[in-house]
Amino acid sequence: MKRGANVTLTREIPDLRGVVLGVQFSAGLEHVLTDNIVVAAILCRGDGDAVSERHFVYFNQLSSPDLSVQQLREVVGEDHDQIEVDLTAAPAEVTRIVIVMYVNEGTAVRRTLGRLKTCVIRVLNLDGNAELIRSENLAPALDLEMGLALGELYRHSGGWKFKVLGDGYANGVTALAADYGIRL
């Protein structure tokens, strides 16, 4: 799927109860980059902001308070990171679930996402692990970005849709957090 494209998941699969959002990326031998990439999910309200800072799901906060979105410590399959979303358990106030990634600026060596060779987000059915959607390679469009919104699940007329985003953020997680109203 190209960036910007969307699909109505619950129309294609009416009994869809949950999905797994898998992220794959590689940078060849640039382990300094891939070792410092963090994948996160942000649960947003209707106004586009995160519900709270507890709704930023990543390695140090492995689930949202309602347990509807959970990041796996150990992935199942070949993804680098996987986030499970129970669509039936998501609170009504959560209208968007955005999957983002950023380069953690914890080491002295700074690498940008432009060194990525591949970067793909895919959607799996939580029941059975069948791949439903695979995005195009988002890496070629990246240059100096330190953060990237990969895709989003969002409510639409009683169901859930998925959209490939591919929006880069030059300022990394700081800009991502500001964009979604999260205080770091």
Add this chain to the structure above:
Amino acid sequence: MTGTDDLSWIRHRAVPARTGATEDLSWIRHRRLPATAAPAAASSSDLAAPAPSGSTSLDLSGPATPPPAPARAGGSTSLDLSGPAAPPQSGSTSLDLSGPAAPPGNTSLDLSGPATPPGNTSLDLSAPTAPPPPPSGSTSLDLSGPTPPPAAQSGGTSLDLSGPTPPPAARSGGTSLDLSGGGPPPAVQHGGTSLDLSGPAAPRTPVPAAPPPATAFTPPRTNPSAPTVLGPRHPSVMLSRLQSGIGALTFEAAWSPDEGFALGCAFQLDSGTSSVLRPGETFGPLTMDRRAGHQRLRLDLLHGRHLRRLIIFGIPTADPGPYWAGTLLISTHGHARVEVPVQPPPPGPTVLLSLYNVDGEIVLRAEAQTVPGRTRDACLAFGYDRIAWRDADTAIPPTA
């Protein structure tokens, strides 16, 4: 275990030996049971006592001299390490390790002396007790000493650590741990599932003491609009899960002259790896460097998630003089700022700050503790006892 405000419960500093349990924290006390059971009720850890037939006895009890039995009223869950002559207590919540007692209706962990606990549901580590009835057909671990009549236990799964008990106790359906010594009144236990350390006691209610719920505690957090200043009155702050996992935490030694007070840190990872970092060194997620003329420590929070604890200390290398002042500045990726004022350092290493990773949330605590001696002494004072030293100031670096 003082106020809740200073998070003393997470401090692993070496403290003097515990003197009696006066606080009412019975839920913690249960985990100390093996340690506290030793001094209980004149128990001399007699492991050499001849085992009764058909039992695998471990005798932790004392001699079979039944001391006077002060009666303890029911409902007691207290930890009482007192001697045998303790006055009767009623309605208390202490763990009773005392001598002979007769706690009727007791739901506690009772290490008291001779007691007759029929229908008992507690752990019996008692000292000389009355002749217990013969246990028959039980699956209990009988650690009792020489019991003249062989024990015949029935249906029980109790652990009997009793000493020489003239008549064995009949146990039925119980799963209790009986550490009682020999005593006059026979103890009959049945249907219980708890650990009875009591001696001959009156019948007790079989209700196990539930751990009291921890009081709600709201840890202090950083303030987005102003720096958080840590000091003796407000020594600690807890970073959020985002502040504890995004970017890096930087600790900057804002003082001059820079060389007069050298920064260092001791750390321990979840794996147990523990060592000391000095200026210019790097290990794993920790980097010590200089920036803008100041010594600086950086903790990479992505790769530092396996860091369990850390202390930051200063080593005075020259006399700072009376007008010296400085601050340890801590900043998060989101520019939340924590300040720790540093007083003119007395001779000796001074621990300025401790850091603990409490299940993904980092707690910072101002310490300002000067330890007489060398770096090693400061580390040992804070419980860093797994560091290999080359000399009193130099640790052997761990293999990465």
